[in-house]
Amino acid sequence: MIVSSLFSHIAIGLLLILTCLILKRRYAAAIRDIPGPFFASFTGAWQVYKLITGDQHVAMIELHRKHGPFVRISHKEVSVGDPDAAREVLQAHLRKTDFYSVFSLPDHNYVNQMSECDPKEQIRKSRNVNPGYALSNVIRSEPQVDELIRLLEQRLDECINAKQAEKHAGIIDLNRWLTYFTFDVLGEVTFSQAFGFLAAGHGIRGTLANSRYLIAYLGFVGRYPALHHATLGNPLLSRLGIQPTSHIFDTVEAAMADRTRNPHVRRDMMAQWEEVRATRPDRMAADEAGNAALANVGAGGDTTSATIQACLHFVVNSGGSDNMGFLHRLREEIDGAQDRGELSETISFAETQKLPYLQACIKETYRCHPAFGSAYARIVPTEGFTVGDRKFSSGTVLSVNAWVINTSRSVFGADADTFNPDRWLDAIEVKRIGPYLMHWGTGYNQCPGRNLANLEACKVVAQLVRDYDIEPVQQGGGFTFSNRLLCLADDHLCRLKRRGEAG
Numbered sequence: 001m002i003v004s005s006l007f008s009h010i011a012i013g014l015l016l017i018l019t020c021l022i023l024k025r026r027y028a029a030a031i032r033d034i035p036g037p038f039f040a041s042f043t044g045a046w047q048v049y050k051l052i053t054g055d056q057h058v059a060m061i062e063l064h065r066k067h068g069p070f071v072r073i074s075h076k077e078v079s080v081g082d083p084d085a086a087r088e089v090l091q092a093h094l095r096k097t098d099f100y101s102v103f104s105l106p107d108h109n110y111v112n113q114m115s116e117c118d119p120k121e122q123i124r125k126s127r128n129v130n131p132g133y134a135l136s137n138v139i140r141s142e143p144q145v146d147e148l149i150r151l152l153e154q155r156l157d158e159c160i161n162a163k164q165a166e167k168h169a170g171i172i173d174l175n176r177w178l179t180y181f182t183f184d185v186l187g188e189v190t191f192s193q194a195f196g197f198l199a200a201g202h203g204i205r206g207t208l209a210n211s212r213y214l215i216a217y218l219g220f221v222g223r224y225p226a227l228h229h230a231t232l233g234n235p236l237l238s239r240l241g242i243q244p245t246s247h248i249f250d251t252v253e254a255a256m257a258d259r260t261r262n263p264h265v266r267r268d269m270m271a272q273w274e275e276v277r278a279t280r281p282d283r284m285a286a287d288e289a290g291n292a293a294l295a296n297v298g299a300g301g302d303t304t305s306a307t308i309q310a311c312l313h314f315v316v317n318s319g320g321s322d323n324m325g326f327l328h329r330l331r332e333e334i335d336g337a338q339d340r341g342e343l344s345e346t347i348s349f350a351e352t353q354k355l356p357y358l359q360a361c362i363k364e365t366y367r368c369h370p371a372f373g374s375a376y377a378r379i380v381p382t383e384g385f386t387v388g389d390r391k392f393s394s395g396t397v398l399s400v401n402a403w404v405i406n407t408s409r410s411v412f413g414a415d416a417d418t419f420n421p422d423r424w425l426d427a428i429e430v431k432r433i434g435p436y437l438m439h440w441g442t443g444y445n446q447c448p449g450r451n452l453a454n455l456e457a458c459k460v461v462a463q464l465v466r467d468y469d470i471e472p473v474q475q476g477g478g479f480t481f482s483n484r485l486l487c488l489a490d491d492h493l494c495r496l497k498r499r500g501e502a503g
Helices: 002-027 045-053 056-067 083-091 098-103 119-133 135-140 142-162 174-191 211-221 225-230 235-240 246-260 269-279 288-317 326-339 356-368 402-406 427-436 450-467
Strands: 070-072 077-080 171-173 375-379 385-387 390-392 397-401 468-472 479-484 486-498
Touching: 045 056, 045 211, 056 070, 056 077, 056 397, 056 402, 077 083, 083 375, 083 385, 083 397, 083 402, 083 427, 098 211, 098 225, 098 288, 119 135, 119 269, 119 288, 135 142, 135 450, 142 171, 142 174, 142 450, 142 486, 171 174, 174 246, 174 269, 174 288, 174 450, 174 486, 211 225, 211 246, 211 288, 211 479, 211 486, 246 288, 269 288, 288 326, 288 356, 288 450, 288 468, 288 479, 288 486, 326 356, 326 450, 356 402, 356 450, 397 402, 450 468
Parallel strands: 077 397
Antiparallel strands: 070 077, 171 486, 375 397, 385 390, 468 486, 479 486
16 A cells, blocks of 8 residues: 555656646747647657658648748747748858757767758868869769769660560659669769669668668657667667668768779769868868768768659649640750750750750759758757847747748749749749748758759759650659658659650
């Protein structure tokens, strides 16, 4: 009886403590007047739940349309949905939250641009690695990207031919092959050698097979970074090679080792970074080049593949069932350039820049499908921070979700939920809406790999639309995705056929 009574008192005491904590978080916080989901006001579990369901972006759009520019999504976090206010938050040099620290691969000893939370340090690191990401440097690797595009088409043709006698003739999983392609491109531009996914026709070292689990894991532990650093993010586990990020670390380590033995090394990203390190050792730490390479591979493959797939999906599935919509207009532009002798056998990036409707389709894809589906989060400093007419107190987290800003009706109009490339064909309109496009982020944390990703998207979309008839396996279907930190395709089934070929 005494033991039972003791446990009862402990349980009641814990319940009272929990109740007080909930009441304090919900009603005593400086942001108590900001509307949002009830459970989000005192626990981060709401965001974890949205991570599990994979539809956080949808929920955030709906919440802002219901409640306005500010929505409370945790006991100390406010989502900013006003486009001007969002730019103000991200362009200020506010410290990033510890959410980003979990992107140190494989552990906190390997801080990269993505995981650096101090804005001054990130700007310094960016200054060091930017030469590798510059468009002028990326263009140097275009011949190797062209070789991979030709290999991609070869693999697609092999799949089409192998399936001719089957019931599902020509049905291809574009998610698989485009992801192989984008990772191989990262190998070429970073290490002067593709990883070999397209050549092998399957994943290597578990890099791709495990990446989806890793992304979901990082999305979860980003909410509880201390837990990550104490457990699976512990440096001891990385030394044992049993960490969730070990497959990416091992792949990059192998690529760096192969590069030292490669007699055909070009002036790739690593060469640029090594040159900065050699000329300015006082400015660039010894491990920064390797950390940048890890971040490049960890962040650049899946996201670029998802963007290319989303563009093909929008173009093929939107604009009317009579085939006189977006696909017809895009193909008419590309075929016209082809007939005038303005396109190479493997279309160059420079040639894609002279195709305005292609550029409009890609920009509209950036708007309609930001690859980063979580929020860019910043911490209010000690002196506070004013957004619009509201001053937020120290420690408050201000976050911006690109999906919310990119579907803002105040900026993009009543059809903000609709894929409409025409909005990017009016120069005056582009000047107005362009600054609000949040696909790459903005401010000091803007995506460093945007030039490479854009080059890949322009070239591959143009090439596939010119060379193949692409049809969804069912009207409006074939492309599904989940938002578990990144908005990546679950699968992308299309029926492909070389243009001009019978049956």
